[in-house]
Amino acid sequence: MRNRYYIIFVAREQDGRVRKVPIPLHYAYxxxxAAIVGAFTITGMAGSxxxxxxxxxxxxEVRSQREAIRKDYLQMEQVAHQKDIQAASLGSLATEVSALYGLTQGKPTAAKPVVATAPVGLQTVAETDALSDRSYHQSLDQFYALRNNALSGRLAAGFGSHGLSGASSWLGMINAPSLWPVEGRVTSSFGEREDPFNGEGAFHAGIDISAAFGEPIHATADGxxxxxxxxxxxxxxVVIDHGHGIKTIYGHMSGFAVTSxxxxxxxxxxxxxxxxGRSTGPHVHYEVRIQNIPVNPHKYLRTTMDQFDAASAKPVDTLSGGGY
Known part of the structure; x- marks a missing residue:
């Protein structure tokens, strides 16, 4: 059988000569x-x-959604934690106010069984009402005396004369953390604030007091x-236990001067x-906790170190005359 060819004519540009190039038919096939296989291969690769x-x-997209959900969950968890702290702080404040008013010692007790007694005269009932009224006004007087002593810085005085042993025992006012841990400027107060790192709202459980790097930090009470x-x-x-359920916390230190x-x-x-730690500059983070619940340290800060040193050099009450 004679071979079949495709003839391709190629002309030269210089002299116009035409050259014949025979291509066997099976080469063309x-x-x-190969072209068809290549086309299918390229199409498959493009599809893949x-x-x-x-x-x-x-x-x-799924990963972005998951990350967004995770951030929302963490934010909700943080908000829930902040609300728990706020609720606990409110509960602590209510207990403190009750203690200051003397109400903690006069809470209603469980109902007692009725016991038959002699009839009580109207005069006895009137005397009981008068006694309750006197106790109420006495509690108010005790509260105002306590408040005035606290505002003037004389926390250690007056409890014995006013008979507030329960309140003083609970608050531990004789050993209250009323000394400033360091002299400086308060750069962040207690309560809600904007987080300096992520810009989100956050609950600040203490106060930040800025001072020069390496300045000494002092214990605000014995403990x-x-x-x-x-x-x-x-x-x-550093965490110091002052007794009576009161603790103070000092953070972001450059070094310790005490050990556990x-x-x-x-x-x-x-x-x-x-x-x-998580700090934007040299300062001390100072917390006061009562029964492990953060309270506003400003309620106790009365005396600076200069006032404390001056008072310690004289035989006078070291808790008096403080201010901020």
Whole structure:
């Protein structure tokens, strides 16, 4: 059988000569088959690439949604935690006010069984009402006396004369953390504020007092060092237990001057100003906690270190005359 060819004529540009190029027919079939296979291969690869892009886009979308849901959950969890702290603080404040008014000692008790007694005369009932009225006004007088003593800084005086042993025992006012831990400017107060790192609303459980790096930090009342260690949020942190359920916390220190278990006195150096932990500058984060519930430290801060040193050099009440 004679071979069949395709003839391709190629002309030269210089002299116009035409050259014949014979191509066997089976070569042409191979070329066409290869082209078809290549086209299918390229089409398949393009389809696979498109599907991969689609899956990648869908994966990125799902991941973004998951991240958004996670952030929403963390934010809701943070808000719930803040609300719990606020509710606990309100409960602590209510208990404190009740103690100051003398109401904690006069709470209604469970109903007692009725016991038959002699009839009570109208005069006895009137005397009982008068006694209750006197107790009520006496409680008011005790509250106002306590408030005036607190405002003037004389917290240690007056409890014995006014018979507020329950309130003084609960609050531990004789050993109240009324000393400023360091002299400086309050840069962040107690309560709701904007978080300096993420810009979101957050509950600040204490106050921030700025001072020069390395300035000494003082214990605000007598007590025992419960913790002196490195933590995630407050960096180098000291926790002092003052008794009566009162604790103070000092954070972001550059170094410690005490160790766990040490007994410290009011005004004693316990550490030094720093910026360890989540801090934007040298300062001390100071907290007061009653029954592990954060309360506003401003309610107790009365005396600066200069006033404390001056008062310690004289035989006078170290708690009087303080201010901020």
């Amino acid at each position: 191979v070329f066409v088959a 690439y498109s599907r991969m892009l689609l899956k990648t886009s869908h994966f990125n 025992m060092v419960e913790t002196a260690a490195m933590t995630n949020g407050y960096g180098r942190e 278990g040490d007994q410290v006195r009011r005004g004693q150096v316990i550490g030094y100003i720093g910026l360890s």
